[in-house]
Amino acid sequence: MKKIIYLLMVLFCAQLSAQQFNQDAPWMKELYLEKGAHYQPTFEEVQQYFNAYWADKDHTVKANGFKPFKRWEYYWQNFLNQEGKLPSSQQMWTAWENKNVFTQSFNNNTTMADMSNWQPVGPVTHTNTGSWSSGQGRVNVIEVDPNDADTWYIGAPAGGIWKTTDAGTTWAPLSDELPQIGVSGIAVDPANSSIIYIATGDDDANDTFSVGVMKSIDGGMTWNQTGLNPANSPTSMNDIYIHPTDSNILWVSTNQGIFKSIDAGVNWTQTLGGNMRDMKLKPGDPNTIYAASNNTFYKSTNGGDSFTPSTTGLPAGSGRLVVDVTPANPNYVYVLAVNGGFNYQGVYRSSDSGDSFTAQNTSGPMGSCTQGWYDLALGVSSTNAEEIYLGCLNVWQSINGGTSWTEINSWSNPSGPRYTHADIHMIRSFGGRIFVGSDGGVYSSNDAGATFQDHTAGIQIGQFYKVAVAPNNANKMVGGLQDNGGYA
Structure with missing residues (x-):
């Protein structure tokens, strides 16, 4: 897989916007019940309702929905605008289109053309290590x-x-x-x-x-x-x-x-x-x-x-x-x-x-x-x-x-x-x-x-949270995936 990535637009093209968490989650239902069905909450308000919902519950129980929210929260906390919200899908798509126009203009200047050639580094396959997290990424x-x-x-x-x-x-x-x-x-x-x-x-x-x-x-x-x-x-x-x-x-x-x-x-x-x-x-x-x-x-x-x-x-x-x-x-x-x-x-x-x-x-x-x-x-x-x-x-x-x-x-x-x-x-x-x-x-x-x-081998759909590269060997990398453990 070859992915065209431009550093200038990383914040805009990383993923299309997710202004709020799944509206069917119980804490989101409570939020909309109190605020109205069409209310657009801030990121902080979503956090408040989540914390209130879990205040008297055991979040360590397997398969209770606690972790999906914490993963969403961890990722999207860095994408807030001045109002404490995330941009809409239309804003993100427009930014991507503007990026394409800029890139085309940039590449037309032969002295400044982008000559980068991004290549995938995996994970392409996974090995069963006896861990419950054996896998590569979510399939909807x-x-x-x-x-x-x-x-x-x-x-x-x-x-x-x-x-x-x-x-x-x-x-x-x-x-x-x-x-x-x-x-x-x-x-x-x-x-x-x-x-x-x-x-x-x-x-x-x-x-x-x-x-x-x-x-x-x-x-x-x-x-x-x-x-x-x-x-x-x-x-x-x-x-x-x-x-x-x-x-x-x-x-x-x-x-x-x-x-x-x-x-x-x-x-x-x-x-x-x-x-x-x-x-x-x-x-x-x-x-x-x-x-x-x-x-x-x-x-x-x-x-x-x-x-x-x-x-x-x-x-x-x-x-x-x-x-x-x-x-x-x-x-x-x-x-x-x-x-x-x-x-x-x-x-x-x-x-x-x-x-x-x-x-x-x-x-x-x-x-x-x-x-x-x-x-x-x-x-x-x-x-x-x-x-x-x-x-x-x-x-x-x-x-x-x-x-x-x-x-x-x-x-x-x-x-x-x-x-x-x-x-x-x-x-x-x-x-x-x-x-x-x-x-x-x-x-x-x-x-x-x-x-x-x-049948997952060859599908590169893992959702990485962080990746680290060895300071003395650029070929050595380690990263952590949502739901699927760590890879090195």
């Missing part, structure tokens, strides 16, 4: 080319989008010519695999804010803005889909609702308001679309032009809902719910395309994981409608439609055949293969979860 989203089962894409919270054409053996970056962006949603056109859309930003921790939906027509070699761009984009996005038979129709789920385009992304219309955390299309019927906010399930039967709440059988007072569907039974809709304290609330199933739900289990999996606002995943096998996976700290499996569950791996056992790094952000099934995106990378299982293979 995984997508498989609908026309080529060996071509996969992954999106990282601050490491952009990466592509493999050999089923995860080798990887190539696709966003080097962009500022450092996050990617939380990827859609590949089933009619033309060269057309790709990405929903930008980090939906889980706001390590980066969204700069809109971007589009490539050359397989990811170059990218262009769409009608949702830095000037008008919601600050967070997640799922994005292309109509399976009409490539002009798109849907994207954001923290400002569901947006639909009927002209391949040129223009977008908001068809549902609110903070949407998940969206799925009914297999075989793109007119039926499911969406979920933190506490309400919605259904559309007119291609996403309008949505109606569908709450029969679902619990009240949820803190977050996650949805999945399966072509193995298109009428099934599964919902994973956590309560207001982000503890496990239950798994629910609809057999009538989301009109009503039945509780499958309300007292089982997830253990002590209480950071469902940060990492929470649900995936149903694409070949077996009774085979379900959920993730928070670890991965759990059910083979009877969610009635009973088995924890199939543990973050503290990296030598196990089913190991996936802790903190599960995404579980998806493509062609019967189960994919997991976690704080440590991307993993897949071809044997119904009996084993998982780590």
Whole structure:
């Protein structure tokens, strides 16, 4: 990977702005409850509400959400303006564009042209040292080319989008010519695999804010803005889909609702308001679309032009809902719910395309994981409608439609055949293969979860906090990564 970096703009291009922490975190909910839904807090105010929330709680408990905030706080404390806030995504994007103009002018002067040639130094791979932190970096989203089962894409919270054409053996970056962006949603056109859309930003921790939906027509070699761009984009996005038979129709789920385009992304219309955390299309019927906010399930039967709440059988007072569907039974809709304290609330199933739900289990999996606002995943096998996976700290499996569950791996056992790094952000099934995106990378299982293979080698998405170089040998370096230990 070759990354163009200019020292003059390091402060502006390091990452696109994250004015505030994930708005679904409990202390952020309290802040907005008191200050108003559209209030723009200062960095110090966010710290105050965080400290008040944790004043009477044990932050040493694993998987409680304390660490994600402290990491965010550590990084962004150095980027405050005179008002104690961070600049908007539009300000950051404009600064990046101005930098490009300056650089072009600078390089046109042959006596001052930038001759630097930056090269990656890793980490490109990781070795299992017996540590629970074995991994390389967080993966938010995984997508498989609908026309080529060996071509996969992954999106990282601050490491952009990466592509493999050999089923995860080798990887190539696709966003080097962009500022450092996050990617939380990827859609590949089933009619033309060269057309790709990405929903930008980090939906889980706001390590980066969204700069809109971007589009490539050359397989990811170059990218262009769409009608949702830095000037008008919601600050967070997640799922994005292309109509399976009409490539002009798109849907994207954001923290400002569901947006639909009927002209391949040129223009977008908001068809549902609110903070949407998940969206799925009914297999075989793109007119039926499911969406979920933190506490309400919605259904559309007119291609996403309008949505109606569908709450029969679902619990009240949820803190977050996650949805999945399966072509193995298109009428099934599964919902994973956590309560207001982000503890496990239950798994629910609809057999009538989301009109009503039945509780499958309300007292089982997830253990002590209480950071469902940060990492929470649900995936149903694409070949077996009774085979379900959920993730928070670890991965759990059910083979009877969610009635009973088995924890199939543990973050503290990296030598196990089913190991996936802790903190599960995404579980998806493509062609019967189960994919997991976690704080440590991307993993897949071809044997119904009996084993998982780590495909992270070659993906350089580690989030470094600090790097030191030996004073007497420039080839000796050491650095610390978020969630993934230290490298030398």
